[in-house]
Amino acid sequence: xxxxxxxxxxxxxxxxxxxxxxxxxxxxxxxxxxxxxxxxxxxxxxxxxxxxxxxxxxxxxxxxxxxxxxxxxxxxxxxxxxxxxxxxxxxxxxxxxxxxxxxxxxxxxxxxxxxxxxxxxxxxxxxxxxxxxxxxxxxxxxxxxxxxxxxxxxxxxxxxxxxxxxxxxxxxxxxxxxxxxxxxxxxxxxxxxxxxxxxxxxxxxxxxxxxxxxxxxxxxxxxxxxxxxxxxxxxxxxxxxxxxx
Amino acid sequence: xxxxxxxxxxxxxxxxxxxxxxxxxxxxxxxxxxxxxxxxxxxxxxxxxxxxxxxxxxxxxxxxxxxxxxxxxxxxxxxxxxxxxxxxxxxxxxxxxxxxxxxxxxxxxxxxxxxxxxxxxxxxxxxxxxxxxxxxxxxxxxxxxxxxxxxxxxxxxxxxxxxxxxxxxxxxxxxxxxxxxxxxxxxxxxxxxxxxxxxxxxxxxxxxxxxxxxxxxxxxxxxxxxxxxxxxxxxxxxxxxxxxx
DNA sequence: AAAATTTGTGTAATTTCGACACATTAACAC
DNA sequence: GTGTTAATGTGTCGAAATTACACAAATTTT
Numbered sequence: 001x002x003x004x005x006x007x008x009x010x011x012x013x014x015x016x017x018x019x020x021x022x023x024x025x026x027x028x029x030x031x032x033x034x035x036x037x038x039x040x041x042x043x044x045x046x047x048x049x050x051x052x053x054x055x056x057x058x059x060x061x062x063x064x065x066x067x068x069x070x071x072x073x074x075x076x077x078x079x080x081x082x083x084x085x086x087x088x089x090x091x092x093x094x095x096x097x098x099x100x101x102x103x104x105x106x107x108x109x110x111x112x113x114x115x116x117x118x119x120x121x122x123x124x125x126x127x128x129x130x131x132x133x134x135x136x137x138x139x140x141x142x143x144x145x146x147x148x149x150x151x152x153x154x155x156x157x158x159x160x161x162x163x164x165x166x167x168x169x170x171x172x173x174x175x176x177x178x179x180x181x182x183x184x185x186x187x188x189x190x191x192x193x194x195x196x197x198x199x200x201x202x203x204x205x206x207x208x209x210x211x212x213x214x215x216x217x218x219x220x221x222x223x224x225x226x227x228x229x230x231x232x233x234x235x236x237x238x239x240x241x242x243x244x245x
Numbered sequence: 246x247x248x249x250x251x252x253x254x255x256x257x258x259x260x261x262x263x264x265x266x267x268x269x270x271x272x273x274x275x276x277x278x279x280x281x282x283x284x285x286x287x288x289x290x291x292x293x294x295x296x297x298x299x300x301x302x303x304x305x306x307x308x309x310x311x312x313x314x315x316x317x318x319x320x321x322x323x324x325x326x327x328x329x330x331x332x333x334x335x336x337x338x339x340x341x342x343x344x345x346x347x348x349x350x351x352x353x354x355x356x357x358x359x360x361x362x363x364x365x366x367x368x369x370x371x372x373x374x375x376x377x378x379x380x381x382x383x384x385x386x387x388x389x390x391x392x393x394x395x396x397x398x399x400x401x402x403x404x405x406x407x408x409x410x411x412x413x414x415x416x417x418x419x420x421x422x423x424x425x426x427x428x429x430x431x432x433x434x435x436x437x438x439x440x441x442x443x444x445x446x447x448x449x450x451x452x453x454x455x456x457x458x459x460x461x462x463x464x465x466x467x468x469x470x471x472x473x474x475x476x477x478x479x480x481x482x483x484x485x486x487x488x489x490x
Numbered sequence: 491a492a493a494a495t496t497t498g499t500g501t502a503a504t505t506t507c508g509a510c511a512c513a514t515t516a517a518c519a520c
Numbered sequence: 521g522t523g524t525t526a527a528t529g530t531g532t533c534g535a536a537a538t539t540a541c542a543c544a545a546a547t548t549t550t
Contacts, residue, residue: 014299018351021298025311027272030355053266054259066270070353073344097342097357099318106263108315110275112342179496196499197539204537220496221546242487244538424527441530442508465527466515489507 031111032076033064033147034092035154036085037137038120039171042183044137045120046151049084049130055105056144060135062151064111077114086126090118090170095157096150103146111145115154117170162188163243166207169228177215177223178202185245193245201243207233276356277321278309278392279337280399281330282382283365284416287428289382290365291396294329294375300350301389305380307396309356322359331371335363335415340402341395348391356390360399362415407433408488411452414473422460422468423447430490438490446488452478 007021015021036047051061063084067076074094082088092114099110125132137155142148162168168184182198202208208226215222252266260266281292296306308329312321319339327333337359344355370377382400387393407413413429427443447453453471460467 009297010299012302013297014302015297016299018298018300018349020351022274022349022351022354025274025276025354026314028275028312029267029270030273030275031270052254052259053263054255054261055263057257057259067273067344069271070346072346073342073355094341096339097318099312099357101315101317104263104267106265106267109267109270110318112344177497194540195497196541199498200500201538218496219548220494221498221548223497242489244487422528439508439510440528441510444529445531446507463527464517465525466517466529468528 029107029109030067030073031064031109032067032073032080033062033111033113033150034077034081034084035062035095035113035115035151036081036090037115037117037154037158037171038123038134039184039187040120040134042187044155044187045134046137046140047085047132048135048140048143049132051144052130053105053144059142059144060140060147061144062113062147063132073112074114077112081114081116084127084129084132085123087118087123090116090123092116093157093161095154098146098150100146111150113150113154115157117158117167119171119173121173159189163245165237165240166205166228166233166243169230172228175211175213175225175227177225178208179223181226189245191245198245201245205243274352274354275312275318276309276354277312277318277325278307278356278358278395279322279326279329280307280340280358280360280396281326281335282360282362282399282403282416283368283379284429284432285365285379287432289400289432290379291382291385292330292377293380293385293388294377296389297375298350298389304387304389305385305392306389307358307392308377318357319359322357326359326361329372329374329377330368332363332368335361335368337361338402338406340399343391343395345391350390356395358395358399360402362403362412364416364418366418404434408490410482410485411450411473411478411488414475417473420456420458420470420472422470423453424468426471434490436490443490446490450488 007015007024008017010016038045038047047063048060049063051059063080065080065083067073074092077092078088081090081092095113095115097110097112101108103109120134140148140151143151162185168181168188171184172180178199181202182193182195186192207229209229211225211227213225215225252260252269253262255261283290283292292308293305294308296304308325310325310328312318319337322337323333326335326337340358340360342355342357346353348354365379385393385396388396407430413426413433416429417425423444426447427438427440431437452474454474456470456472458470460470
């Protein structure tokens with residue numbers, strides 16, 4: 001187990017020069033990739049850019065970049081998201097680290113995937129460099145690097161998370177109808193739900209505030225518009241283990 | 246966004262020399278830390294070693310080491326576990342990556358935490374270098390690096406996972422009594438469970454095989470011994486979303 | 491004015507969950 | 521070997537949650 005023969009140890013065998021020790025470790029470039037989900041036209045969407053690597057010409061890529069020296073990866077994820085999209089008011093969750101040796105054609109690069117949900121309406125894309133735009137998740141087939149694998153991992157993560165916490169609200173406008181909410185759950189989980197039972201369940205959660213307003217410009221009877229009760233949810237977060245459908 | 250002025254781009258602006266591009270990325274030492282849970286004497290245990298860094302004299306540490314060049318981190322985790330303990334027949338799950346800039350006194354080191362559950366009875370510790378041994382999870386207070394944070398994250402991960410999948414069986418001997426199984430769940434979840442309801446629930450899952458044998462050498466009425474039906478579980482894995490207690 | 495579409499609502503049957511008590515078995519102490 | 525102790529093994533009943541299911545009201549379109 002002594003693989004660092006040149007590392008000095010003290011009288012009881014402990015390593016004193018930890019900086020030198022760390023200097024013997026192999027070093028690897030680290031990137032962060034952001035999987036940004038949105039919801040529009042009853043479809044789950046993902047924000048992608050065109051890869052700027054010649055080997056991946058015409059392939060799409062996640063929003064990623066390398067982590068700076070001494071930068072916490074969470075911070076890197078927020079920085080990269082802000083840089084690529086201009087957005088800075090969304091939360092990001094770390095999902096998983098991907099490390100297959102040949103996942104990057106430029107050599108060994110490890111990437112840490114972060115995931116976020118945001119409301120397409122509220123986040124106009126001001127930066128459109130690299131053809132940044134929304135793609136229907138279902139339509140995504142091939143991607144640069146192992147990004148298809150990453151995106152699929154994040155999708156499964158989302159399916160699970162949305163049943164444990166009412167994250168779906170982050171994907172909807174401030175005011176939304178119950179129909180929109182149900183469409184969201186059906187699209188993400190890939191199932192159909194009974195309308196009455198769905199409404200009953202959300203009513204019993206008591207996380208919706210009736211705005212008193214109605215939908216406008218819909219070609220049928222308008223539904224009530226609700227807001228999500230963020231305060232109440234924050235206050236009772238610890239109780240959340242599951243939303244069963 | 247052009248932060249690599251020396252990187253050649255082709256006629257349409259795409260980067261051709263990806264190796265050179267990756268060469269411009271900051272490089273970081275990566276380590277893997279294994280959180281190995283066991284269960285004995287009705288307590289959740291964790292396998293720790295004595296830190297061999299002078300700055301952490303008398304502190305305990307997770308089973309970790311750096312990842313080799315071009316080594317997938319999953320492989321590194323299995324390698325390190327095998328190296329530190331001699332064990333190679335346990336599964337490992339990636340839990341989370343920790344990247345706080347000053348988490349390692351020797352400089353910037355990112356670590357990826359892996360978690361495993363194993364049966365203390367079946368894995369005699371043949372390697373006891375660095376004072377490798379089991380510690381009661383509850384008794385762990387201070388640790389080297391940010392390992393207390395890592396271990397707590399893995400504990401929460403375990404609490405959640407054990408309610409989604411019947412992972413607890415990995416912590417028990419091949420043959421176990423229902424009482425042992427219940428003790429395990431109670432210890433990990435930190436709750437007490439009704440014995441009849443607990444047995445009813447597991448009976449309804451139909452994942453236990455009655456071995457026909459009884460406990461030996463217990464100072465009271467012996468209970469039946471069961472085996473876990475791994476085949477059946479593997480076959481119906483996709484159905485598992487939750488075990489509610 | 492009629493047709494089409496979607497909203498909004500309640501109940502009954504079923505299933506699941508949670509609380510709860512007592513007889514049985516084996517070891518141990520005497 | 522008898523009594524004591526400690527844990528196993530089992531069933532029911534009420535409460536709560538889940539599911540299935542139908543019709544009237546509101547609005548736009550034709």
